[in-house]
Amino acid sequence: MKIAVMGAGAVGCYFGALLARAGHEVVLIGRPALVDKVRRDGLWLESAAYTGAVSLQADTDAAAVGTAQLVLFCVKSGDTQSAGEAIAPHLSNDAFVLSLQNGVDNAQRLSAVLGREAVAAVVYVATAMAGDAHVVHHGRGELLIGASRHSAGIATLLTQAAIPTQVSGRVVEALWNKLVVNCAWNALSAISRQPYGRLLESEGVIPLMRQVFDECLAVAGASGIPLGEPLWKAVLDIGMSMPGQHSSTAQDLTRGKRSEIDHLNGHVVRLGKIHGIPTPVNATLHRLVKLLEEERDGR
Incomplete structure (x- = not known):
């Protein structure tokens, strides 16, 4: 199958590499430095299952989605509209667009921009870019995708490419589950510059995360999303x-790079205001990350 990855960051590069290794024709759409490196040397994949160069195509132009039958949409949440507008004129009529993004409303926003259905996916993978065309896989790698008339076939294709994929009618709830996990971990890791294990060992962090968690559950409940106590263990x-x-x-x-904090803790804060639910810890973490971004950018 011809597959395009719109947004060749860590997630897009990892899944693109697996699909290319499975024999599919994959094009990564990303930054010039990555594209030049991939065209010259291939994409370097570092994982427990395989480490080495993977040969695939790369382009900076969104028009490269034109012949793709499957589009993995992996841009940051803040770029959903602009990236969607960029690919919209070039999509083939039968292209299946899969949103592999954080946050809970990207597929809905993308569908509105494209004027066609974009199917939501929940991504469970730990990856990082170690260089312009060097992706490192740290763990997991499965997907949960929304139900549509083509979802079962796409799930089979992905699973055969070593990307275990299930189809679910409860993807929105699963996206909220992941949102809560991200709200608990992402800002704290960014502010402290610490990995997850060290955070767990730090005094006072778990009670702080619990406050974030409780605020998120209250907002989710007010939004009609039934999340429960077992999610705390998952966190x-x-x-x-x-x-x-x-x-x-x-x-x-x-x-x-610009973070997705507006679509993580910031999203909880916005919904909290709508529903009249206080979210002081989420608001504090959101503002601290924004301050770090402003300092980095010289503002």
């Missing part, structure tokens, strides 16, 4: 299963 399990992982927000700050 803690992330730190224990991936102790060396820095959050995506921490990675963004380190690499000089």
Whole structure:
């Protein structure tokens, strides 16, 4: 299958590499430095299952989605509209667009921009870019995708490419589950510049995370999303299963990129205001990350 990855960051590069290794024709759409490196040397994949160069195509132009039958949409949440507008004129009529993004409303926003359905996916993978065309896999790698008439076939294709994928009618709830986990970990990792394992060992961090968690559950409940107490264990399990992982927000700050904090803790704060639910801890973490971004950018 011809596959385009719109937004060749750590997630897009990792899944693109696996699909290319499975024999699919993959094009990564990303920054000039990455594109030049991939065209010259291939994409370097570092994982427990395989380490080496992977040959695939790369382009800086969104028009490269033109012949793709599957588009993995992996841009940051803040770029959903602009990136969606960039690919919209070039999509083939039968292209299946899959949103592999953090946050809970990207597929909905992308569908509005494209004027066609974009299917939501929940991404469970720990990856990082170690260079312009060097992706490191730290753990997991499965997807949960929304139901549509083509989802079962796409899930089979992805699973055969070593990307375990299930189809679910409860993807919105799963996206909220992941949002809560991200709200608990991402900002703290970014502010402290610490990996998950070290945060767990730090005095006062777990009670602080619990406050974030409780605010998120209250907002989710008011938004009609039934999340429960078992999710707290999942929050803690992330730190224990991936102790060396820095959050995506921490990675963004380190690499000089705009983070997705507005669509994580910031999203909870906005919904809290709508529903009249106080979210002081989420608001504090959100503002601290924004201050770090402003300092980095010289504002």
